[in-house]
Amino acid sequence: MIIKQLVLRNFRVFRGTHIIDLAPKKRERELHDRPIVLFGGLNGAGKTSILTAIRLALYGRLAFDQSSQQQDYINQLTSLIHNGVSQTQRPDDASIELIFTYNKGGKESEFTVTRSWKRGKKDKLSLLQDGAHLEELNYEQCQGFLNELIPHGIADLFFFDGEKIAELAEDETGNILRTAVRRLLGLDLISKLRNDLAIFTKRQYAKQLSTEQQKKIRVLEEQQNSLGFKAEEHMAALDEINAQIEFLTLQIIKFEGQLSAQGGAFALTKTQEEKKVDELVKDKERLEKALRHECDGTLPFALAPKTLYQLLTRIENEAEIKQTKSFEKELTSFLEQLKADMAFRSRETSIIATEAISDQLEMYMQAKPKGDLLFDISEREAGIIKYAIEQGSKSSWQRFDDYRSELTKVENMLEQSSANIARAPEDDQLLDIFNSLRKLDVKRIEQKNNYRFHIEEAKKFKQQQLDAAKQIQKFHDAERDQYGFVSSLKNAEETIGLLDSYTDVLTKARVKKLEANFEMAYRKLARKEDLKLSAHINPATFDVELVDENNIAINRKLLSAGEKQIYAIAILEALAKTSGRELPVIIDTPLGRLDSYHRDKLINHYFPYASHQVVLLSTDTEVDEKYFVDQLRDDISHAFEIKFNAFTKSSSISKGYFWELTKEIV
Known part of the structure; x- marks a missing residue:
């Protein structure tokens, strides 16, 4: 995949239309590739907007939070429309257009994704393949096509910012890495196929049941769905109640602060x-x-x-x-x-x-x-x-x-x-605060009791739903034992077993490859005096354990800040290479927390080789003039400088980089 062009219109700090050429280019009579497209900008200029726009164009709601509600997504889209200098100059709509090439099934095609939206409205999505509209696809199908083309879980390994590196580096529980490994292995697709086969076998069993048995199953299924809906209602109520409890807690903390400021601690005693x-x-x-x-x-x-x-x-x-x-x-x-x-x-x-x-x-x-x-x-x-x-x-x-x-x-x-x-102040001085605290505390206790009630109700309906599912399964099991397997059912059952075996084999093979890729990436990026780390990954739980050259487990807390950063980048590179996908790498603020020595390592041994297309979004203190001129000049295809205008409250993009010498080189 190569991202050829990004077009922003009224997106965040970019007012009007901005066309950005992202395809790497070779110089005339040069044989080696120049994979790096460099963006330079001070903090707040709009570097992160480039990464956000690419992710939003491809993934829509998933670019924010897949658990967010529809209205939350609409509100987030509205917040991305350029605000303008004043209320009257605010545009009412925005759009992102992303053009990229992708090799699918041995054939390379050019795709154009356009996502547009208005304030307070849902976004519209259109997709072109080689200039032709895919009109047979509606919004959901179009989004599903993009998700299959470039899975969201995999793209997280290629499109990330410095905060993601820091988050992975500081993650002492291993949860972030464990989730990344699961996505990398593609086990969700195998699980989906397994579930589809299970649904197929269940439907086939249902056809062999008598009319009376099918009627009972339909009643149980309706009951199961109804119970599930009731359980979800209570779970949804829990979110609202929890938000109210948090709000009341904040109010109580606020009044307790006022009480303390007025001598309330002395009044209480x-x-x-x-x-x-x-x-x-x-x-x-x-x-x-x-x-x-x-x-x-x-x-x-x-x-x-x-x-x-x-x-x-x-x-x-x-x-x-x-x-x-x-x-x-x-x-x-x-x-x-x-x-x-x-x-x-x-x-x-x-x-x-x-x-x-x-x-x-x-x-x-x-x-x-x-x-x-x-x-x-x-x-x-x-x-x-x-x-x-x-x-x-x-x-x-x-x-x-x-x-x-x-x-x-x-x-x-x-x-x-x-x-x-x-x-201690007089009681009359604190009476209002005490009364407010008492009322808030009573409300919080009521909400906590309400929370416990909905928890118990949700558990009750979930248990009843599970009981109904068990009764349905009993009907199917009894029928299967009575009539035996027909060929299609037998094949489905055998396939489910094969999928389980395949999952185990695939997991072990991918884990072994990931461990080797991490060791290679870390050895390339670490200093001689750094720890010689390897990664041991449990194929069953996906827990990642770091070990030194003596095969002794290392506590992540003991790593220095630089070692944690290098470890995180090595993990990301290993995950990307193990995925087998040829995707661009986009990194926002890549060097923020590194010392000069580790920065040199990344500049020389990571950025030029991370992918066939590397988009760097840097400040002037990260990829500085020295790095640009002395170490990256032969690997940079072209560069842009993003400047923010405080008068118009918008940013513009021009060719070149921060300093005159770098502009001459470009």
Whole structure:
């Protein structure tokens, strides 16, 4: 296939008619091909519109979302019509014309696809083959013809943008690649043939049934269709309900944001904070009372340890002084008595003895402490004071310190809670928001209950539909067992079995070829220091596992950004080559996330060889002047520059590229 020409009329940023020549051309006296057609444009100029137009021309609704409703498709088409500078200058219609050659059945034909539409209207589709209208085809048949000519699933491997590469590179689940492999293998066609054969066998069995049995089957089939319709109604209601739930959730988030901005978080906990304050006040009073109790006890003794040490020393000295005085008094009395007794004895002896005793007593008493008694307390009182100072005051101080620390914490918590209460607005200020939130929450709960109801109803009708299908199958199975196979039924049944075997063989062969193509593409694009990756694909589940040169599985998360991009492009190239289709490759914003080294790899080893026709839609920072002049000049057939005019709010396409030197080369 070669896309020869694209004609845009009032499409997106392109006002009026723009004819774009896309067919690659050789230079005179050159033997090698020049496959690349290059478009240059800044962001917003209209590069993506080229890719979108080609996909829309070929696939219609499938270019957007195959699950979208008809009205959604009409709205999307309307949004693609050029808006103009003002409301009065807006065109009311748009069209795309795509001319391409395609080799079908060994014969090359030229096809012209024209898709046109008006605001708020469904599109019209016409198809010419070699200049002749295919008038026998209506819209659906014409679209089906294009889908068979270039299957949508296969074209996804050839017409893509940088976001698709990024999406595939960042896909850690493997779902995107798994879907691409399924489309590539063409299993949907085999499945369709298998279903057609199954329908054929069922109809043949039905012909052999009695009139009464056929009547019962018709009733069951009508019941099955009715149940299926009811199940679909409930499933459709689920989509609408889910949208309402999402809308209500967004509204709730909005009001919660307003609530938070106005101190709503503090308002929600205001009552709790007030209760907490009451408890903290009680704790504070308890601790303050305990502290006062300690102050009334032995705690003051701990406040002046040096002075109290001197006090204890003084008390001990006074105790010794008292003992000394008591001893001196007793001894003096004893001496007086002794002198009286000795008076009756020898005078000289008495004098000598008395003097000796007095001298000894004086010497003994000189060593004893002397002084006045300041306190004159008893021994019991001294013991009480000593215990209070040495032990009681220490215990009291420890309790005092614990109470004080706890009181500090309580006071801090009181301060914080009081601040939270102060931050909370008055209830009247938030009443409207609270009421709105309450109403929205009630509505959301109702919708969730409604959602569950429709889910259960859909399950019920689906189960009843399945039961009806089983009853129909029982009739067919019973008839088949009774009458055996006629030749056509036997052939159909055998063909179904052969299709299953063929599917297995085809899958294994294509998977093996895909693995080889990926390894070849990745080796060509990766740097020497990159991981040496291979792909192992499970033929049953189509799960893709990356392995290194040691056959060890690689976690995609561990790949660098550049390796992920190269991996994605290698996968796309491998899928395209494995498909066996000779289709153009169209890439929008191909180098956006790559470093300079990986860009060099793609410029030198991918773009010139990706296909016989390669359309690149690039910014000036991707395929820059250096790449254009030094590396791609011999592979570029021709180039265009897309310029956006802010005054007219439209873009124009001219020959050449961004810089004068590149225009001279073109």
